[in-house]
Amino acid sequence: MNKILGIFGLLLFVCLFTTVMSDSFISEYNLYNITRWSALFGILSIGVAFVIITGGIDLSIGSVVGLVACLLPMLVTEYGVSSFWSVLIVIAVAGGIGLLHGLLITRLDLQPFVVTLCGLLFYRGLARWITDDNTLGFGQDYDDSLRLLAIGKPCSWATMLLLGGIILAVYGVWKLRRYRRQSLETAQPATAAAWISAWSTPVIGILLALVGSSRFWLGWESGPGTALFQMAGYQVRGLGIHVSAEGQMMPSTVMKYLGALLFVPTVSLFLYWGWASGHSGARRVRWPLVTVIVSSLCLFYCVWQLVPLYRSAVDDDVWQVGAVQVTGSLLKTLLMLIVFVVVGSVIGSIGWLISVAAAASPKAKALIPFLVTTAVMTLAGQTHLAATMVPMPMLVLIVLAIAASVFLNRTVYGRYLLALGRNEEAARYSGINTKRMIVVAYVLCGLAAGLGGVLFALDVNSVQPSGFGNFYELYAIAAAVLGGCSLRGGEGNILGVVIGAAVMRVLYNAINILGISTKLEFAIIGIVILAGAVVDVVVKRIVARRAVRAAEQLAGPTR
Amino acid sequence: MTVSAAHPVGEPALLEVRSLCKRFPGVRALHQIDLTLAAGEVLALVGENGAGKSTLMKILAGVQSADAGQILVDGKPQSLGSVASAMRLGITLIHQELNLSDNLSVAANIFLGREPTRFGLIDQQTIERESRRHLASVGLDVDPSTLVRDLTIGRQQMVEIAKALSIDARILIMDEPTSSLSQKEAEALFTAVKGLRARGVSVIYISHRLAEIECLADRVLVMRDGENAGELIGDAIQHDAMVSRMVGRDVSRFYQRTQLYQDSIRSDSTPSQYSLPALKVTRLVVPEHPNHRLSFQVMPGEIVGLAGLVGAGRTELLRCLFGITEALSGQVEIDGQLIQLHCPADAISSGMGLVPEDRKEQGLIIDFSVQSNVSLASLADKAGGGVWINSDAEYQDTSNSIQRLRIKTPSQQQIAGYLSGGNQQKVVLGKWLAMNPKILLLDEPTRGIDIGAKEEIYRLMESLAADGLAILFVSSELEEVIGMSDRTLVMHEGKLTGQLVGDDICEESIMNLATGLVTTE
Secondary structure, three states: OHHHHHHHHHHHHHHHHHHHHOHHOOOOOHHHHHHHHHHHHHHHHHHHHHHOOOOOOOOOOOHHHHHHHHHHHHHHOOOOHHHHHHHHHHHHHHHHHHHHHHHHHOOOOOOOOHHHHHHHHHHHHHHHHHHHHHHOOOOOOEEEEEEEEHHHHEEEEHHHHHHHHHHHHHHHHHHHHHHHHHHHHHHOOOOOOHHHHHHHHHHHHHHHHHEEEEHHHHOOOOOEEEEEEEEEOOEEEOOOEOHHHHHHHHHHHHHHHHHHHHHHHHHHHHHHHHHOOOHHHHHHHHHHHHHHHHHHHHHHHHHHHHHHHHOOOOOOOOOEOOEEEEEEHHHHHHHHHHHHHHHHHHHHHHHHHHHHHHOOHHHHHHHHHHHHHHHHHHHOOOOOOOOOEOOHHHHHHHHHHHHHHHHHHHHHHHHHHHHHOOHHHHHHHHHOHHHHHHHHHHHHHHHHHHHHHHHHHHHHOOOOOOOOOHHHHHHHHHHHHHOOOOOOOOOHHHHHHHHHHHHHHHHHHHHHHHHHHHHHHHHHHHHHHHHHHHHHHHHHHHHHHHHHHHHHHHHHHOO | OOOOOOOOOOOOOOOEEEEEEEEEEEEEEEEEEEEEEOOOEEEEEEOOOOHHHHHHHHHHHOOOOEEEEEEEEEOOOOOOOOOOHHHOEEEEEEOOOOOOOOOOOHHHHOOOOOEEEEOOEEEEEHHHHHHHHHHHHHOOOOOOOOHHHOOHHHHHHHHHHHHHHHHHOEEEEEEEEOOOHHHHHHHHHHHHHHHHHHOOOOOEEEEEOOOHHHOOOOEEEEOOOEEOOOOEEEOOHHHHHHHHHOOOOOOOOOOOOOOHHHHHHOOOOOOHOOOOOOOOOOEEEEEOOOOOOEEEEEEEEEEEEEOOOOOOOOOHHHHHHOOOOOOEEEEEEEEEEEEEOOOOOHHHHEEEEEEEHHHHHHHHOOOHHHHHHHHHHHHHHHEEEEOOHHHHHHHHHHHHHHHHHOOOOOOOOOEEHHHHHHHHHHHHHHHHHOOOOOOOEEEEOOOOHHHHHHHHHHHHHHHHEEEEEEEEOOOOOHHHHHHOOOOOEEEEOOEEEEEEEEHHHHHHHHHHHHOOOOOOO
16 A cells, blocks of 8 residues: 555656646647556566566566567468457467466476576567568558557547446445445444545545546537457447537546545545644644645745746756856756756655654545545646547556456465465465466466567557567566565565556656656666665665564563 | 672672663563673573563674663673674674574684785685684584585584684673574583683573573573563572563473373273374385385374474474475375375365474465465465455454464454564464364474463464364474373484383483484384
């Protein structure tokens, strides 16, 4: 939970900073691109997360993506295999590669690093050899069918919110019933905190559904939708619903104001609970609260004063700041750094405040999901929800992420993976077939890389065997690590990994949009990941110290 | 503050501690602790886990700092701010887990971090010569160029002591030095400690094994709840005296079984239900000891102890029975059914549970919650459709275990690693109880846990046996084997050298069999 909030804070930070500095970040086109690329990398990251959870590593993902991306157009265009079978075959090949890795690692006791490093070299060479290093593509023929799998735009985010909201609300109500039944059985009085967290999910779901449906409030008519993709002879179409121009703007407006309206009482309640709990609550909350207020005032000043200055500055001009003359580019860099620090301290102090208040009061802690939702609603309402399209890979990612999350947290096998990642020997002593589970992890990783490779190939439509997918394994691993996977194994959650992948892409995008030299690209991404890792370690130490103290308190006065 | 009577008035003690206090948030770890140590004295520090021994020891070694109180070395107040400053004063701590680099040689370890150099290169000759001298002083006869990993644990410990002596340690603090030593190695250690005493080196000796303290210590300081709970000198150092001060009440010398298996079958009018052995092992060949065939059986409701020296093959036998290693040949029958053992899952599905020797590496997933640990083995059996985790059953099993085993934990979600050793061991037991096993294999079930928790484990073993479980347990503590077993099997170098029943189970007969002097089978 803390980890997800942390990485989410980082995402929010980068988004907020870029939005403040540039108008084009939240444009429909840019958001569509970011989500598309985030989704493509997110798919790879989920796969590698499973391997990392077992304490292994897969370095071959990029090359597998390259190989798959070469095989698919070859099968489709040169050998005339049907789209459906081609996709299935290449994903199966990738799964087979994962199986091979898993078997080599478990049966021959080879180190994952070595096996997959050799894979990285081998599949790259293989791809170049079978294609004779020629660039491959699908041509124009598949633009309206197979390629829609990657470049299709099935619906807008407003529709997505409507559907997601309904699903979340139904799930929330189901959980609420279960929670009530349990509290009846155990006959324990429900605490306020438990009550709040039980109700949060359905309420959030209803809110989102409300926002999504607001598009239709001013009237609508339906018609045939756009073609999505054609597969196995079926033409899949999107939703073709037309609403008035005013209606199109409704979701954003409703989201913005509904979010703000709910945020104010929620944050007041949150602070009150944090403040009023215990004798030390007020003392603990005071400083982060002051920091939030001060840094927010700085942010307002930045937005009113510095940002217009930044935007009006031209690189070649010379500016007079006080008594000093500076060039336009230097001024821009300085202003950017100032805003960067200010936005960072806003988000950082908010995180501090949340963690302090949550530690002080369980009621406040239970309120966090709702608080974060309303805050994000207020911010996300600034974008044009009904006009921003959901890329097809995003849908694939959402389905995959839910499936992966359920697998990891609700099934026996997921638990086994986490257990053997923490301590393989103890897992074996508990009767778990650890070798088989490790193989499963590598197969899942291979399948995800295969699926990712298919979507990447369809997305770009021009595959260069020598370079396609280079470094993708490192992006995927970085996203997984950012998202809370430990390379020592046994730790990880899918939501964090997906957000981690998004952070990587948003960073990348921000660097381009803000006109920062792309030569610095790798350096900046590297620093951000390192900072994330450092913060994670520091936070983990604090948490461990607290837990030890709590255990000591329990063990202390017993005798 | 008067100086303790343990040494002549006027001459300052080598080490003196005055009203030392240390608080952790919510816990009073040390409260007004006084302690004196004369040159050439062996002071034993005893107390249950959590009594404050390790905190005191860490403060003396400069790992932690005290909140209040004074530490005087040679009569002068000193602040032990760091390990280095403690070492300069001649105080060295030898950890329970040894701090040696096992990929380096003995000599390199002794001089690690302060290697003498010649022309900027390590002076190998001096290191070897000096090492040989230090090794000889602790009576260890090994070549200094031997790699540490090729030595037994006992010898590694000697290397650690030699290392401490090489930096002119005057006070050695030894934390549970014998916890992983065999009898023979422990005796060598005692000889070394006595040698140190003769040379004027003082030793603060911390151990759970009261028998060795009886024969080794000049003085015993008993701690309870962070306070001095009494001091024993000379002949007053006796097991019962120490224990009663440790727990604050009188206890019998050892846990007394209330019902023995032999009595229960005698009184039972219908012994037919117990006529089949729960576990029958026939001519089993364990891969580590391919020359010996092991045959024995354990009846339902019977507690069988497996005694022997370290390295006698007891752990290997249990591992083989549990399917972790595969037997070369032989048969294992459970309730008369011949079973195939290829992996632990086979053993578990036929009703076995193993509480392994190394709790932290093999028994528990230390940073999983109590609940996830308890449910780990039974997860698949209780899962919906064999796949979906049944969280209700998980919760139920865990709360049953917490109640039955009296696991002290704030919640089911507590990380297992934050529990005390005894409670961790109970979590491992809980994992198997959730499976309703027929046979429990316990490997050193009470290693490194305090007396209170030990007693609870013994009581539990007895009640499980009364419920009809067959229990086979390995223990290196003779009094535990003697006190707990209905029948004792003794092993020596991979061979089953004999079995003892009832009153025949005594220290002498076990040792005779364990050292291979006598064989009855």
